[in-house]
Amino acid sequence: MTGCTLCPRQCGKDRSKEPGACGVGDDLKVGSIVIHRGEEPPLVTGSGSGAVFFSGCPLKCVFCQNKQISHDALGTTITVEDLAQYLLLLQERGCANINLVSPTHYASRIIEAVKRARSAGLHLPVMLNSSGYESIDGLRSWGGLADLYLMDFKYGDNEAGRAFSRVPDYWDRSREAVAFLWKSAGPLRCDDDGRAVSGLIVRHLVLPGMRSNPFSVLDFLAGLSPEIPVSIMSQYNPCFYAGDLPEMHRALSKDEYEVVLERALDLGFTTIFAQETDSAATYVPDFMADTPFGDCRRIL
Numbered sequence: 001m002t003g004c005t006l007c008p009r010q011c012g013k014d015r016s017k018e019p020g021a022c023g024v025g026d027d028l029k030v031g032s033i034v035i036h037r038g039e040e041p042p043l044v045t046g047s048g049s050g051a052v053f054f055s056g057c058p059l060k061c062v063f064c065q066n067k068q069i070s071h072d073a074l075g076t077t078i079t080v081e082d083l084a085q086y087l088l089l090l091q092e093r094g095c096a097n098i099n100l101v102s103p104t105h106y107a108s109r110i111i112e113a114v115k116r117a118r119s120a121g122l123h124l125p126v127m128l129n130s131s132g133y134e135s136i137d138g139l140r141s142w143g144g145l146a147d148l149y150l151m152d153f154k155y156g157d158n159e160a161g162r163a164f165s166r167v168p169d170y171w172d173r174s175r176e177a178v179a180f181l182w183k184s185a186g187p188l189r190c191d192d193d194g195r196a197v198s199g200l201i202v203r204h205l206v207l208p209g210m211r212s213n214p215f216s217v218l219d220f221l222a223g224l225s226p227e228i229p230v231s232i233m234s235q236y237n238p239c240f241y242a243g244d245l246p247e248m249h250r251a252l253s254k255d256e257y258e259v260v261l262e263r264a265l266d267l268g269f270t271t272i273f274a275q276e277t278d279s280a281a282t283y284v285p286d287f288m289a290d291t292p293f294g295d296c297r298r299i300l
């Protein structure tokens with residue numbers, strides 16, 4: 001991580017000396033490790049998903065619901081070997097998969113931990129759960145180590161990425177990333193118990209006033225293939241919004257959400273995951289609570 005280029009920001013920082021734009025240095029820092037049930041159904045079959053939330057983030061979304069971990073980089077510093085052992089522990093606890101949440105800015109360390117865990121008996125599918133702001137080189141670096149990709153596709157134009165996540169090229173990078181992953185990872189595959197084992201799911205959180213430009217996202221995905229599973233999310237929570245657009249200080253309306261679902265149906269998507277429109281709190285783990293909390297069981 002000297003001259004870091006792990007994400008599309010390409011800031012080239014020597015993270016042993018100072019944090020990059022992702023807010024973290026070269027130590028591996030974990031916000032929380034939980035058994036999480038708030039993901040799409042094929043990802044939580046059985047005991048739930050073994051989620052590792054990494055501290056820091058290359059994006060600085062003004063509505064982030066994990067702000068304590070992503071913006072403030074709260075968390076615990078662990079070694080690569082510690083992480084490998086936690087991955088094995090999540091497997092022992094019966095998790096359906098290993099869910100690496102915001103792994104991009106630690107990719108080299110995490111890859112090493114996954115390799116160690118694999119050689120010590122880890123057989124669960126490993127999932128990259130990413131903001132979608134990825135470089136192709138970064139995704140290639142995972143080689144055959146990742147099986148599942150849960151990719152945000154936050155905005156349907158670069159302007160929204162600038163306004164809400166403070167990066168100039170979100171739409172450009174996320175289109176490249178999704179196209180690459182669709183080609184390399186392909187459709188979602190599940191085992192006989194309905195548990196996801198490989199492939200791609202793309203998520204889009206609809207913002208109030210359609211500020212995320214959802215039609216543009218769906219049109220692009222349908223152009224690649226309507227077989228891409230899309231997860232259309234309604235869980236925007238205005239409590240976390242730190243900007244000054246009046247429209248963003250309210251929840252998404254039922255009508256706004258349904259018109260996006262209808263567009264996805266009209267475009268012929270074969271797999272659509274949807275949420276209840278009053279789901280803002282349901283899917284958000286409370287990282288500061290004692291165990292057990294909400295729909296999660298906390299391990300670290």
Ligand code: SF4
Pocket residue numbers: 004005006007008009010011012013015019020021022023058104105106
């Ligand atoms: S991972 Fe962090 S330090 Fe590396 S290029 Fe991205 S923002 Fe910069």
